[in-house]
Amino acid sequence: MIRFLRFSLALYVCVIVQTVFAPSMAIVGIMPDLPFLLTVLVALREGAAAGAVFGFVSGLFVDLGSAELLGLTSLANAVVAFVVGSLAERLVREARLTQVVVTLLATALRDQIVVLLLQPEGLGGSLRVLAVSSLPRGIYTGALAPLAHALLRRFAPRTRELGRAKR
Amino acid sequence: MSASPGSLSRRSEYLVLSLIVVLSLALMFLSADGKDAAVRALNGVALAPVQAGLSGVRALVGLRAENDSLRADLMRASLEIAALREKSLEAERLRAMLEFRDLFPLRLRAARVIARGPEPITSIVGQFLIDKGERDGVLSGMAVVRPEGIVGKVVRSSETYAVVRPLLHPGCRVSARLVRTRTVGILGWDNEVGLHLTFLPYRAEVSPGDEIVATGLGQVFPAGLPLGRIVKIENDPLHGTPRAVVEPALDFASIEEVFVVLRLPMSSAAARGPDARDPAPGARRSSAPGGAAGRAGAR
Numbered sequence: 001m002i003r004f005l006r007f008s009l010a011l012y013v014c015v016i017v018q019t020v021f022a023p024s025m026a027i028v029g030i031m032p033d034l035p036f037l038l039t040v041l042v043a044l045r046e047g048a049a050a051g052a053v054f055g056f057v058s059g060l061f062v063d064l065g066s067a068e069l070l071g072l073t074s075l076a077n078a079v080v081a082f083v084v085g086s087l088a089e090r091l092v093r094e095a096r097l098t099q100v101v102v103t104l105l106a107t108a109l110r111d112q113i114v115v116l117l118l119q120p121e122g123l124g125g126s127l128r129v130l131a132v133s134s135l136p137r138g139i140y141t142g143a144l145a146p147l148a149h150a151l152l153r154r155f156a157p158r159t160r161e162l163g164r165a166k167r
Numbered sequence: 168m169s170a171s172p173g174s175l176s177r178r179s180e181y182l183v184l185s186l187i188v189v190l191s192l193a194l195m196f197l198s199a200d201g202k203d204a205a206v207r208a209l210n211g212v213a214l215a216p217v218q219a220g221l222s223g224v225r226a227l228v229g230l231r232a233e234n235d236s237l238r239a240d241l242m243r244a245s246l247e248i249a250a251l252r253e254k255s256l257e258a259e260r261l262r263a264m265l266e267f268r269d270l271f272p273l274r275l276r277a278a279r280v281i282a283r284g285p286e287p288i289t290s291i292v293g294q295f296l297i298d299k300g301e302r303d304g305v306l307s308g309m310a311v312v313r314p315e316g317i318v319g320k321v322v323r324s325s326e327t328y329a330v331v332r333p334l335l336h337p338g339c340r341v342s343a344r345l346v347r348t349r350t351v352g353i354l355g356w357d358n359e360v361g362l363h364l365t366f367l368p369y370r371a372e373v374s375p376g377d378e379i380v381a382t383g384l385g386q387v388f389p390a391g392l393p394l395g396r397i398v399k400i401e402n403d404p405l406h407g408t409p410r411a412v413v414e415p416a417l418d419f420a421s422i423e424e425v426f427v428v429l430r431l432p433m434s435s436a437a438a439r440g441p442d443a444r445d446p447a448p449g450a451r452r453s454s455a456p457g458g459a460a461g462r463a464g465a466r
Contacts, residue, residue: 012213015214016214016217016218016221019214019218020218020221020222020225021221021225024225047180048180048183048184049179049180049183049184052180052183052184052187053183053187055187056187056190056191059191060194061214063194064206064207064209064210064213064214065210065214069194069195069198069199070194070195070197070198070203070206070207071190071191071192071193071194071195071197071198072191072195074187074190074191074194075187075188075191075192075195078184078187078188078191079184079188082180082184085180086180117195
């Protein structure tokens with residue numbers, strides 16, 4: 001339970017950092033998506049159901065601060081986190097490459113869901129969003145995944161990790 | 168919610184997802200109908216105050232960088248203004264020189280002062296180099312002038328540059344005439360007296376404020392061009408004649424552009440005299456021919 005409280009606190013910090021400091025972190029106008037990065041990492045660590053709930057909450061935070069429909073990002077984040085969590089057991093979750101690639105793909109998938117729900121533009125529109133926005137942001141966000149994962153492990157370690165650390 | 172993946176049954180996980188999907192869709196419908204104000208108010212409570220506080224901190228942190236950037240911009244702008252002011256002054260000077268060239272019926276070659284020699288012990292102004300030489304027709308002995316008056320003469324000329332000896336030099340003497348009385352004398356430099364007019368007649372009518380122009384005798388300096396203004400009358404102890412201390416017409420320290428008189432037409436000098444016309448802007452018109460001008464000339 002404490003761990004999930006810590007996740008919530010981390011999410012809150014991520015949302016604040018995203019909304020206040022992300023513009024300063026922009027590279028060629030591309031900003032990382034920190035709340036979503038945390039969602040993917042939580043889904044990888046905690047599984048499908050926990051990931052979906054976390055995705056819903058993180059999406060809700062994003063929606064609250066935007067002018068878009070409330071629930072839109074919540075739904076997209078939850079679905080993607082559920083997919084990531086479902087696949088987690090079959091992945092080498094501790095591998096950095098896994099974290100980077102999963103974050104990149106998850107970002108692309110989440111954006112496609114949002115585009116589909118918000119403005120069905122057909123295949124052309126989706127591909128444009130993918131090329132112009134999703135992939136660059138996914139690459140940037142994915143590049144931060146190993147660092148974020150390491151921080152998350154220290155901040156909210158699982159029982160097994162704690163035991164390993166004590167040994 | 169479980170602590171580790173796989174601890175919930177697959178069915179439970181799908182149930183959780185279904186609930187979330189339903190909740191999200193409900194929120195979307197509410198939002199589409201504009202009934203999401205209560206939920207959106209959460210933003211004002213949970214996020215906005217912290218965001219506002221941190222934005223202030225970020226702004227403070229960014230203030231120094233912005234300040235530095237603005238200072239750099241200010242410096243750049245100041246330099247640009249200074250450069251533009253310099254260009255403007257240069258354009259003004261060149262315009263005056265163009266007007267002078269149009270008014271003055273001589274073959275002139277415009278030149279820039281490119282270097283100044285050290286100030287010699289015998290003078291307050293050193294010789295200076297101009298960027299025109301023999302290749303441009305500038306030869307030793309030619310007069311160097313400006314719209315305001317006579318500068319000096321070329322004393323050495325090479326292929327691409329020439330050395331000018333200014334009026335304020337012991338080696339430069341000019342036949343000069345008082346505009347008011349037409350009295351002629353020799354203008355020269357002396358380290359003790361400064362610029363002065365000598366060889367004046369015993370009973371010469373000279374008074375402070377009188378303007379002096381070149382006579383044109385000697386075929387070097389154009390007639391009528393200003394040389395200076397008398398500031399004091401003394402007695403020349405060497406010759407026992409009056410001697411007039413002269414304030415030069417030019418500020419020699421700030422000369423940047425000059426004209427070299429390439430060829431002085433016969434008509435513009437002694438033959439015609441300065442009375443024919445008032446060649447230089449600002450120079451007073453002469454009214455009578457020179458008297459004892461024969462002995463005076465440029466050396």
